Amino acid sequence: MNELATLPTTRDENWRYADPAWLASADLAQLNDWREIAVPAGETVCEILSVESGAERLRVHVGQGGRFELFAINAAGPYARAEAEVTLEEGAHFEFGGVTIGGGKNRQEFVTRTVHSSPGASSNQVVRAVQWGQAVGNFLGRIEVVKDAQKTDAAQNFRAILLEKGASANAKPELEIFADDVKCAHGAAIGALDETAGFYMASRGLPPEVARKLLIHAFVADAFEAIEDEELRGEMLAKALNVLDEEAV
Amino acid sequence: MLKIENLHAEVDGKQILNGLSLEVGAGEVHAIMGPNGAGKSTLAYVLGGRPGYEITQGTVEFLGQDMLELEPHERAAAGLFLGFQYPVEIPGVSNVQFLREALNAQRKARGEEPFSGGEFLKVAKEKAGLLKLDMEMLKRPVNVGFSGGEKKRAEMVQMGILDPRLAVLDETDSGLDIDALRVVGEGINTIMRAPDKAVLLITHYQRLLDVVQPDFVHVLAKGRIVKSGGPELAHQLEEEGYEAVAA
Ligand SMILES: Nc1ncnc2c1ncn2[C@@H]1O[C@H](COP(=O)(O)OP(=O)(O)O)[C@@H](O)[C@H]1O
Ligand SMILES: [Mg+2]
Numbered sequence: 215m216n217e218l219a220t221l222p223t224t225r226d227e228n229w230r231y232a233d234p235a236w237l238a239s240a241d242l243a244q245l246n247d248w249r250e251i252a253v254p255a256g257e258t259v260c261e262i263l264s265v266e267s268g269a270e271r272l273r274v275h276v277g278q279g280g281r282f283e284l285f286a287i288n289a290a291g292p293y294a295r296a297e298a299e300v301t302l303e304e305g306a307h308f309e310f311g312g313v314t315i316g317g318g319k320n321r322q323e324f325v326t327r328t329v330h331s332s333p334g335a336s337s338n339q340v341v342r343a344v345q346w347g348q349a350v351g352n353f354l355g356r357i358e359v360v361k362d363a364q365k366t367d368a369a370q371n372f373r374a375i376l377l378e379k380g381a382s383a384n385a386k387p388e389l390e391i392f393a394d395d396v397k398c399a400h401g402a403a404i405g406a407l408d409e410t411a412g413f414y415m416a417s418r419g420l421p422p423e424v425a426r427k428l429l430i431h432a433f434v435a436d437a438f439e440a441i442e443d444e445e446l447r448g449e450m451l452a453k454a455l456n457v458l459d460e461e462a463v
Numbered sequence: 464m465l466k467i468e469n470l471h472a473e474v475d476g477k478q479i480l481n482g483l484s485l486e487v488g489a490g491e492v493h494a495i496m497g498p499n500g501a502g503k504s505t506l507a508y509v510l511g512g513r514p515g516y517e518i519t520q521g522t523v524e525f526l527g528q529d530m531l532e533l534e535p536h537e538r539a540a541a542g543l544f545l546g547f548q549y550p551v552e553i554p555g556v557s558n559v560q561f562l563r564e565a566l567n568a569q570r571k572a573r574g575e576e577p578f579s580g581g582e583f584l585k586v587a588k589e590k591a592g593l594l595k596l597d598m599e600m601l602k603r604p605v606n607v608g609f610s611g612g613e614k615k616r617a618e619m620v621q622m623g624i625l626d627p628r629l630a631v632l633d634e635t636d637s638g639l640d641i642d643a644l645r646v647v648g649e650g651i652n653t654i655m656r657a658p659d660k661a662v663l664l665i666t667h668y669q670r671l672l673d674v675v676q677p678d679f680v681h682v683l684a685k686g687r688i689v690k691s692g693g694p695e696l697a698h699q700l701e702e703e704g705y706e707a708v709a710a
Contacts, residue, residue, distance in 0.1 A: 414551035417511050419539035419569035432555025
């Protein structure tokens with residue numbers, strides 16, 4: 215868990231999709247100032263994050279059998295990055311649900327590094343990106359499974375919907391696995407809104423903007439499915455969709 | 464109710480409908496039969512206004528309006544229902560939510576009051592019962608994990624809830640076993656057999672027409688109606704095949 219000695223550049227793997235202009239004038243001390251969270255053995259900590267402009271970095275240690283949940287909406291710009299470095303002790307779990315949503319020239323990203331440092335830990339990460347204009351949504355998810363961390367179960371899923379031609383998304387899963395009894399699932403898909411579904415919905419009388427909202431609602435909901443508190447889940451969804459209402463064309 | 468004149472349409476630059484004309488009056492059921500690739504689904508999509516289907520010539524009038532001027536959702540609000548040959552899956556959106564939004568969007572477009580949750584569920588239950596579809600299925604995402612037959616029955620539940628003036632049903636009988644076929648056919652009769660409604664039934668098989676008895680039968684081949692007649696034409700097609708009858 216190295217400190218940065220100099221400002222990173224987009225040549226650094228971990229910052230490859232970052233905004234170079236922002237990086238050039240970033241504050242090194244601030245970048246090295248991680249927010250630390252310790253989840254005691256057997257306990258659950260749930261962190262809700264509204265990502266703001268700039269970079270926010272979390273360093274989390276999850277004790278034996280503990281559970282760390284992170285649910286985040288990244289609707290900020292011009293550059294907004296939320297980063298989490300999570301170390302899991304035996305039988306611990308990391309649950310991450312993130313949504314990047316926005317247009318303009320916003321560059322929104324989630325970066326995670328999940329370290330399965332002992333046997334039997336699990337992690338599940340679901341990131342959904344909805345971008346329009348010339349916005350970019352990124353997910354860099356690094357998973358490290360140390361030697362002897364058998365029975366590790368790590369899953370990662372990224373999907374992006376690009377509402378306009380100029381928008382883009384990048385997914386970069388990175389696996390570094392030194393144990394052999396490991397289950398690692400990852401998937402990534404980037405595409406446009408499903409036109410066939412759009413026509414089907416229109417044929418039932420739904421105006422395009424209503425159909426689009428329903429489809430995006432369902433899409434974004436994946437990221438928050440693991441939120442147990444129904445009210446909180448609803449709030450997160452509403453908050454994400456609100457960005458669509460207020461900003462999307 | 465529906466008047467199609469000299470319709471020409473192309474998909475991906477390929478001409479598929481070649482001067483198709485057809486008139487459907489209120490209270491009538493018309494069957495359209497024809498070989499694979501004749502353009503039956505294309506006709507359904509063109510009527511529904513599917514993007515990518517370009518009309519190069521001809522007119523379509525629906526209830527006195529120029530239908531080709533309307534957006535797909537406006538056609539639905541005007542009273543058109545399209546039963547899909549391949550109903551589309553919409554993960555994450557429940558049937559109940561989807562259909563209530565759709566029904567209320569249609570009602571709003573027509574200047575009618577929206578249905579409350581309770582009013583909607585009452586109608587939904589009634590139509591699901593009619594088609595013998597478990598109400599639990601309607602709580603699940605649209606068509607996701609439904610068998611072929613369930614999808615077709617769900618289409619007819621949708622039709623019952625949306626209560627259209629004209630239903631264009633594209634091979635609603637395919638994928639149904641004999642019992643389901645009867646349920647679906649009787650559902651179509653209950654929902655659509657009325658003096659102010661009409662049905663355009665696209666099918667390959669006589670067996671659906673035994674239940675939903677058409678007033679007129681047309682043969683569609685190479686993008687146009689090549690022969691029209693009464694119910695006896697369907698029997699003749701079944702016995703002699705398209706080539707012999709349409710030649
Ligand atoms: N998207 C498409 N692009 C090009 N050709 C198409 C497309 N869709 C259908 N066709 C062609 O149009 C013709 C009519 O198809 P279709 O309307 O599906 O026939 P039917 O429903 O009568 O079997 C076929 O030759 C088919 O290959
Ligand atoms: Mg067809």
